[in-house]
Amino acid sequence: MPTIAMPEPDLGILARASQIIERLTAVVSAEAVISDPQETRAYECDALAAYRCLPLAVVLPRTTEEVSAAMKVCHEMGVPVIPRGAGTSLAGGALPTADSVVIGIMRMRDILEIDTANRFVRVQTGVTNLSVSAELEASGFFYAPDPSSQLACTIAGNIAMNSGGAHCLKHGVTTNNLMGIRMVMASGEIVDIGGPLLSGSGLDILGLLCGSEGQLAIVTEATLRILPRPEGARPMLIGFDSAETAGECVARIVRSGLLPVAIEYMDDVCLRAVDAFANAGYPKCAAVLIVEVEGSEDEILHQIMRIRQIAAELNPVEFRTSRNADESLKIWKGRKSAFGAMGRLGDYLCLDGTVPVSKLPYMLKRIGELSKDYGLEVANVFHAGDGNMHPLILFNANAPGELERAEAFGADILRLCVDVGGCLTGEHGVGIEKRDLMTKQYSADDLAIQMEIKSVFDPDWLLNSAKVFPLEASKPYRDKAVRG
Template sequence: MSNATSHAAEGPGCAPIAFLPPRPDVLARRDEIMAALTELVSAGGVVRAPLALKPFETDAFVAYRQPPLAVVLPQTTAEVSAVLAYCHSARVPVVARGAGTSLSGGAIPQADAVVLGLSRMNRILEIDLENRTARVEAGVTNLSISEKVAAQGFFYAPDPSSQLACTIGGNIAMNSGGAHCLKYGVTTNNLLGVTLVLIDGTVVTLGGKHLDAGGYDLLGLVCGAEGQLGVVTEAVVRLIARPEGARPVLFGFDSSEEAGACVADIIAAGIIPVAIEFMDRPAIAICEAFAKAGYPLDVAALLIVEVEGAEAEMAAMLAEIVTIARRHGVRTVRESQSATEAALIWKGRKSAFGATGRIADYICMDGTVPLSQLPYVLKRTGEICAGFGLEVANVFHAGDGNMHPLILFNANDPAEAAKAEAAGNEILKLCVEAGGCLTGEHGVGLEKRDLMRFQYSEAELAQQMAVRAAFDPLWLLNPSKVFPLEGRPA
C-alpha cells in the first residue's frame, strides 16, 4: 500500500485529501456483497440504491464526500459479528458510523467500503445505580444516558457539544471530551467496559462494572482508536451523582489576552471550576443569534466559568474567581439566575458550530496547547487567518487548552475553500509547535491524517500502525483514516 496513488475526493472545490484507491475487485463484487449482507441482518437493514447511499457520503466534516459501496444497519451484536466476519472473509473495508457527527470525517466512507451504521442499536440495556453504571448499546446518544438517570440525581459526565445527537459508540471511537472534562475527564476516564467485535467477527468483552482492567489496558487503547481496532457494540459507562447545583457565570473582557491571563490565574490559584469556556467577539455574536442567552455583545472576549456544588460552596468559589477576574480588568460579570438561564448559556455555547452555519460555512480546528501558550496561539491564529483573507471565530475549552478556531469561508467558492483548509493546517502546525497536539477531542479522521507527521516521527507512526495491525492485520477497518497513506505497511 506504500505506493498507493491518490484518489481525489468527489465534487468540485474539494481540497485534495485523498481517499485510498478503491479495490476494483470489491467494486466488481458489489451485487454479490449486497446479497450476502442482506442475509445477515434483519429486514430493512441494507441500503443499496445508489441514490439512497448518497446521504451517507459524509458526516459533519462536510467538505469531503464519498458514497460507500453499501450501508448495513444491524440491530444486534450477533449481526455486527456476522457482517464483520463476512467482510473479513470477502476482504471488504468497513467504516463504522454512529450519528455521523464527526468533525474530522471519521465516518466518511470510501467507495469500496461497507458503512456499518450503529443507529439502530439504540437501547439502554441496564441502569445500575448502586454500582453507578449504565450498560448501553453503541447507538445510544450521549445525552440520553444522562436524561435516563436525571430523575435519580445522576449523569454521564463527558459532554461533547454534539451530545444531543452523537452516540456513545462514536464517543468511544473518538475519545470525546466536552466542556466539563476539566473536572470529570474525557470518555476514556468514564468508560468501564465495552463489547468489541473484532474484524474477523470475534466478540470480546473488555472491562465491565469493575474498575481494574485485566491484562493490558486494551479498553484504553480501543477508546480513541477511531474505529480501526474493532466495532464497539455495547459499553458500560460510569454514572456520577449530579452536584446539588451548577452555575455558569459570564465574564466579559475587553481583550482576549486579559481573558486568557484570567484563565491561567484561576487555574494557578488552585481553583478548578467544572468548565471554563472562551468565546471571542465573532463567536459571541453567532451563539447569541441562535440561543438568545444574554451573552454581552459589547466585549471582545467572554469566559463562561461554571462552578458547582451547594449554594454556599458555589458562592465561595465564585467570590474567589470574581476577585481574580477583577484583577484582569473584567468588564461584565453576570451570573445565571435560574436553571433555564443556565441551560440557555450552555445551549448557546454547545450550538456554536452549527449556529455558525447561519453566517458562513466553516471548518473547525481542534488543536490543544499548553495553557501558557493560549494567548500566543490565539494571536497567531488571528494573524494566520487574516493572512489568508479569512475570518475566524474562536470558541473553545480554555481550562484545558483545547482550541476550536472556526475558520469561516464560502464552500461554493473552491479557491476560498482551499484557503480555509490551508489556514487550518497552519493553525494545527502552530499548535504542535507550541507544545500541543493536532486534535484534542475531534479525532484525526480524514481531516488531519496527512498532518500526523507534524506530530509524530516515522518510527512513532510505524509503531502505532503495528499496534493497529495487531487488531486488523488486513487494514479493513476505516482504512482511509488516521495514518498517512504513504508509508503504510505493505
C-alpha cells in the first residue's frame, strides 16, 4: 500500500455532487464539464501514478472568464479545486480527491501576442512549453526553460512548479523568465500581476505565485521573457570511470569561469538503459557528463578547448565532441529520453533534491551506499551544473513492500540533501510526495508564515489544499476554513 495519506473526502460535498455538476454546467459550456467516471478516469492521477483518485468532476474551460465562473461556483459551494495543466507532475501536484473538482487549462492554448521588439510573448497557459519556442522559431527567439516533459507540459504547470530544465544553468528557471500573469483567485476574481515591464514596483507577488503549486490561484495567461537564439550550440560528452571524478569535473568547470548552458550527468545504470532504448552510442563507463556550450563557431571551439583542458586533468575515459547537428541530437536524445528509458527497466521513483555542487561527489557516494542497504538499484541522471539531482530508485510495484521500501529510501536521500545544505526539491515541486518531509527543511514558524500567506489568497483552503504542507501542520487551517 502506498504510504502517503490524503484527507477523507467530505461526505456532504459528495452528497451534493449532482447539484455541483449542474451549477458548473450552467456557467461554462456543457462540453467543458466532465463527470462520467469513464472520462474523468484520465484525470485521476498525474505522473506520480502510484496515487490515484477519481475527482467529482473535471472542468476544461476555454477562457479565463470560464475558469473564473467555475471557480466562483466551487467557492460558493465550498468544493475543493485541483488546478491541472497537462498532468505531468512527478510529485502528485495534480492528484484529485474524491470531493474535488479538477479545473484543467489544457484547452486554453492561444498565443495572444508576440512582441520581439520588447522581447516578450503573451500566451494562454494551456500552451505546451515546447510550442512557445516553436511559435517563435521564425523570429529567431526562444523561451528558455526546457523541462524534460516539454513536449507535453503546459506553461501553467511550469509556473505552478517553477520548472527548470537542462538549459537553466545559464538562462534561469521559470521565475527568471516570467514577466506577468493573469490569475483567477479562489473567489473567482480575475487579477493581473506584472506585464511587459522589466520589474515591478511593489511587492513581488509574481515571484510568490511562481512555484506556488496551485496553492494560491489558477494562472490562465502569462507574459514570458524571450531570448534571441544563440548562433550555434554544441554538446560534448565526457566519460569517467568513477562517479566522484565526474562530480569533481562538474565543480571544476563551474569554478573555471566558463558558463556552459547545460551540464548533465548520467551514471552507468542510466547509460545502459538509455543505450538500449535510444541507441545513443554512449560509452560504457561509470558516469557521463553532457556539457553544452553556445556561441559562434570560434566561441564554441574556444570553450570546448577549455573544457577539454579541465577534463584532461581528471583522465576521462572518453571526450567526444559533436561534429554536426545529427551527432548533437544523438547526444541529447539519450539524456532527454532517460526517464522513458528507465521506465522500461521497471517502476521507479524520481527524486529531485538539490545540493551545493561541491557536495555532489559525497552525495553520489552516499546514495550508492544506501542503495546497497535498501537492496534497491538507483540510477542517477540529473542537472549537475546546478546541483539538481534526480536519483531514480528502481523497484517492482507488484512485489509486496517494495514501493514502501523505495519511498523510505527516497526520504533518506532527501533528508541527506537537506543535511548537506540543499533542499527537498529543485524543480518538481513538493506536491504530496515530499509534503511530510517539509518539517525536515522548515521549522514550525517557517511553515506557519507560508500557510498564513496561502490563507490570504485562499481563505477557505479550497485550492490544492492537502499538498505542499504536512497534513498535520495544515490541519488547523483546513479545519478552520468554512466549508459548504
